[in-house]
Amino acid sequence: MKELEKKAQDIIESGGHFDYLSRLIGTFIMFKEAPDSPMSVAYKCPQCGHEETAVLELSKPYTLVCSKCDFLIFKQEKVKGKRKPRKKK
Numbered sequence: 001m002k003e004l005e006k007k008a009q010d011i012i013e014s015g016g017h018f019d020y021l022s023r024l025i026g027t028f029i030m031f032k033e034a035p036d037s038p039m040s041v042a043y044k045c046p047q048c049g050h051e052e053t054a055v056l057e058l059s060k061p062y063t064l065v066c067s068k069c070d071f072l073i074f075k076q077e078k079v080k081g082k083r084k085p086r087k088k089k
Helices: 002-013
Strands: 028-032 039-044 051-056 063-065 072-075
Touching (some): 028 072
Antiparallel strands (some): 039 051, 063 072
């Protein structure tokens, strides 16, 4: 997990940006460098302690489950906010 955290930090320090970066830190890290790139993921399962680093093809809404015990580590929730009004025809 430390290797992936370092990679993300290096991208930020070099002026790069992410298409997606998880906002929670500690148990897992997830990021996509571009919209069409796969998701880089590293986590430590709080249930069984299993650690894993992988590159996965995830689709929205992003859900991360421990590959050993199926514990739900992360589930992307819908963002609540104001919707733009529809244009009348």
